[in-house]
Amino acid sequence: MKTIHQACYDILRNQGLTTFFGNPGSNELPFLKNFPDDFRYILGLHEGAVVGMADGYAQATGRPTLVNLHSAAGTGNAMGALANAWNSHTPLVVTAGQQVRAMVGVEALLANVDAATLPRPLVKWSCEPSCAQEVPLALSRAIHTAGSGAKGPVYLSVPYDDWKQEAAAGVDHLASRRVDVAGLPSAATIDALARALEQANNPVMVLGPDVDASEANSLAVSIAEKLAMPVWMAPSAPRCSLPTTHACFRGLLPAGIASISGLLEGHDLVLVVGAPVFRYHQYEPGEFLPPGARLIAITCDINEATRAPMGDAIVADIASTLDALNGAISRTHRPMPASLRRPEPASEEAGRLAPERVFDILDEMAPRNAIYVNESTSTTNLMWQRLRMTEQGSYYFAAAGGLGFGLPAAVGIQLAKPERRVIGVIGDGSANYGIQALWTAARYDIPAIFIIMKNGTYGALRWFAGVLHAENVPGLDVPGLDFCALARGYGVEALHADSGASLTAALRQALAGNKPVLIEVETRVS
Structure with missing residues (x-):
């Protein structure tokens, strides 16, 4: 007889979920035991970054992607990223290890108390099977639920002693199941x-x-x-x-x-x-x-x-x-709308670069099929005005507005789309929420380019402070950050740009190579 472990890996293999994103804890080790050679495990150093990478990967491929988190603590660390995945209809199958069944009731350390409730309402479906023999069915249901209809994340908590149990008869039917949704109106x-x-x-x-x-x-x-x-x-x-x-x-x-x-x-x-x-x-x-x-x-x-x-x-x-x-529909006799006038090129001025100048340089140098990941929230409108995005799947942004998406998502999207160049445009405030993804980019040689818009402040919050007439608000500035040093510490090549010429040179170098590069750009507050 097959074990639950063997049956579930058969399901994952047949359903095409052979790339995992995770950060394991002790509860997850029995699930990852004897990891098959035809699967790959992408390690992230924080659960928020793990889900962000998986989110980007799943959106770029359009297919369900497996995330492996650690019990309640790991799930809690990932909740902000899960909010983004929920709002973007990202098909994530999130698994979390649970304490052994005999220890859940006494709330032993690392028990996920009321596990199925924890991730709600940020998932389409969540479950902790009532016995080990239900785990393969729950996993199959999770995959099909995540990838059908309005796609979205799902959550499955599995006690770690379940994996060694024998699977029930008939479990092999689950591996080859297909679920199709016919969604055409009358x-x-x-x-x-x-x-x-x-x-x-x-x-x-x-x-x-x-x-x-x-x-x-x-x-x-x-x-x-x-x-x-x-x-x-x-x-x-x-x-x-x-x-x-x-x-x-x-x-x-x-x-x-x-x-x-x-x-x-x-x-x-x-x-x-x-x-x-x-x-x-x-x-x-x-x-x-x-x-x-x-x-x-x-x-x-x-x-x-x-x-x-x-x-x-x-x-x-x-x-x-x-x-x-x-x-x-039939073709109308109305004339086509007049095209919007593109903004005039931003002029080169002394001191920090205007964001407009950064985007002009980026638009000029990047490949036409480049993929942009945006988490420079205060310059979003400028990006839409100045970047020519013409290809399918050219732009990604945090659907729930939660910070920490951009940098990890760029890694996941680049992993999914090696034939295109992924460029993350990340604010210096935003970057700190998912900075750990730099290690993953270096570890797996994922050649995304990260442009850090360094203006020393939370620019979007400063704008909102004006809208809300909120004066003398603390905590809006983030001075003293050295992203080149941070990148090098994680193993990523880093370049500094403080002029149009130095940014052009840095981009030329990054685009010519095939490895991850971070470019720290000194910018003005927009």
């Missing part, structure tokens, strides 16, 4: 949506991350061109779903109720695809929609559909729905 629904769009006088489209995640960017482009619609990216969009060079592209929507309504004024139909309606941030009361506007959302997530404060919603697979809609 022909009548597609036809009604097509007619509404064709009959609108001035429709507009808002795209979210699930368009890019479902590899449907070209379909969104075709629909926008047929209907000559301006296209906005959803507020705080964690992915880019339309080329920023396209004539229909209008930029990134702000995250305030009144601001969004103001920008949508004059449009009689708002089509939102693959995004929440809407993910607001700063409190800015006003009307949710301008007068006379109707909103229709296409989303893969029933929760996003039901919690929206306005409009109608269609819950369906994004790519197949856009494909059907593209075939159902």
Whole structure:
């Protein structure tokens, strides 16, 4: 008979989960015992960085990815990163070791008390099987739940004495199971949506991350061109779903109720695809929609559909729905929107570099298919304005706004996409939340480039302090950080840039090589 350990590795192998991200503790060692040669284990030095790397890897591949955490303590360390994965619909299968069953009730050291409740509400499903023989079924269910429908993280806690137990009869059926979700709306629904769009006088489209995640960017482009619609990216969009060079592209929507309504004024139909309606941030009361506007959302997530404060919603697979809609609509006679004027190149000035100048240099030098990971939150709008992002899967951002995503995610995305160059643009405040991922980049020779925007302050908080009229707030500055020294301590080559010429030289050197490089750039507060 197979053991639980053998049966679960068969399931993982057959379902394609052969790359693990983890930071093991004693409870996890029996699971990792006799680790198979056809699997690989990517070690991270902190659980937040581990989940961030796995998040980037899973988003870039589009497939469920296994994360191995240590009981309650490791799960607690990873919760901030789990919030990002939940909001980005990232299919993570998070496993955590549990104390032996005989010791859970007495709450022995490293027991995960009420383990299934701990990660909620940041997972689609969580479970601690009631007996060892249920573990393979729970693992199979976790994989299919994570990767089906609106994808997302799941959580499985397993007592470590379960792995040596015998599996139940029939366990081999689990390894080859497939679960498919048919998510295409009815022909009548597609036809009604097509007619509404064709009959609108001035429709507009808002795209979210699930368009890019479902590899449907070209379909969104075709629909926008047929209907000559301006296209906005959803507020705080964690992915880019339309080329920023396209004539229909209008930029990134702000995250305030009144601001969004103001920008949508004059449009009689708002089509939102693959995004929440809407993910607001700063409190800015006003009307949710301008007068006379109707909103229709296409989303893969029933929760996003039901919690929206306005409009109608269609819950369906994004790519197949856009494909059907593209075939159902006719080309309009309206002229195409005029392309946005690109900003004038930033001038070279003495002293610290303006962020605009950094992005101009980056846009000029980076490969056209480069992948950008953003965690320089105070310069996000400048990135969208100045970087030409034209390829599928070119941009990633923390979907929940939790810091610590960018640097680890860049490592995971580069591991998943070795044929493209990944460039993380990270604020000096943000970098400290996931700095441990530098060690992983060095250890596994993952050639991501990390650009640290060093301005000595939490720039986004300074902006918010102005919005909230909060004066004399402590803790907004982070002076004295030496990221070159930190990088070298973790084994990553580091370069310092304090001028346009030195940044150009550093980027040229980093792009010419095939190893991880950190570039510390002295920048002004934007």
